[in-house]
Amino acid sequence: MQRWLFVLVLIVIAPLVAEVLSGSTPITQPGLLLVDLVIYGPGALLIRELVRRRHRGWASILLMGVAYGLVEEGLALQSLFDPTYATVALWGARFFGVNWVYTSVVLTWIHPLWSVAIPIVLAEFLFPAQRALPSLGRFGLVATSVWYILGVVLLAFFARTISSYSVPPLVSGVVIVIALMLVVNALFLLPRQRPRTQRSDQFPKPFGILLFSGMSAFLALGIPALLWRPFPMLTQFPLVLVPLLAPPVIALILIWRFVDWARSSSWNDRHLLALVSGMLIAHSAVGALLFSKTVVERVALAVMGLLMVIFLGWLWVQIRNRKVVLTTTS
Secondary structure, three states: HHHHHHHHHHHHHHHHHHOOOOOOOOOOOOOOHHHHHOHHHHHHHHHHHHHOOOOOOOOHHHHHHHHHHHHHHHHHHOOOOOOOOOOOHHHOOEOOEEEEHHHHHHHHHHHHHHHHHHHHHHHHHOOOOHHOOOOOHHHHHHHHHHHHHHHHHHHHHHHHOOOOOOOHHHHHHHHHHHHHHHHHHHHHHHOOOOOOOOEEOOOOHHHHHHHHHHHHHHHOOOHHHOOOOOOOHHHOOOOOHHHHHHHHHHHHHHHHHHHHHHOOOOOOHHHHHHHHHHHHHHHHHHHHHHOOOOOOHHHHHHHHHOOOHHHHHHHHHHHHHHOOOOOOOO
C-alpha cells in the first residue's frame, strides 16, 4: 500500500513543484494542470524507476532530467527553437534557430532539478522506506511508459494548436538522438550507486546550505529570465555570455559543493532538505517575479509559497525525529 501511495505522491508533486509553485501554471488557468499531470508525473516516476532498477545514483537522475527537458521543450513544446514562444527568444543568443539562453536555463536547472530530482527527493523524504527501491512492477513500468509517451503527444498537439511554428524534421531527429545518448549514458555508462568513503570534516550548517543553494538558484534563474528587460544590453554579444553561461556554471558549482559535502560523515537528510528547500524557495520567488500578472495570481503564489514553507518546516521536524539517515551520492 505504501508503495502505491509513494507513486501517487510523486505523480502529484512533480507538476506542483515544476509548474504550480513557480506560477508557470497560474491558478487562473486550472485546466493547464491537467496537461501538466500527463507529462510531469509519469516523467519523474519513469526516470526514478529506470534509475533505481539500474542501481544508479543522482548523477543519472540529473542526466535523465536533461533528456526529459529535451523531449518536452525540444520535441513537444518546441520552445527551444520557436521564436514566438512566450518571450524566450528575447532573452538573447538566438542563432542557428535556437533560443540558447532559454535552452541553457531549462536544460541545466528547470527540468533536471525542479521537474525531476527535487520531486523525487521530496517523495522519498515522505516515504523513507521506499528510498532506493523500485516502485513499479513490469506492468506498472510499461503503463507509465505509455502514459508518458501519450503525454508528450498530447502536449505536442496542445502546443501546435496555439503556435504555427514547426521544427524541421532534421532538428527533431538531432534532439531525439541527443536525448537517447543521454539516457544510455545515464543508465548504462555512469557507475552504479555505491557508498562513498566518508571523511570527517566541517561544512556549513543546514541554514548556510539553504542560503547557498537558494542564492545559487535565484541567480541562475534570475539573471537570464529577469534582467533582460531592465538591462537589454545583456541580450547582445558579448554581454549575452553572462545570462548564457551563468546557469550551467552556477549549476556545476552547486553540484561540486554538494558532492564534496556529501562525502562528510556528518552529512544527513537535514542537510539535503536544506539544499532542496533553498532551491524551492528561489524557484517560487523568481516565478512570482516572472509570471504573476494579476492580483489574484500574486496572492495565490504568496499563499502557495507560505504553504510550501510550512510543508518544508514540517518535513524538517519529521526528519529530525527520525533516526539520522546518511545520504550518499554517486
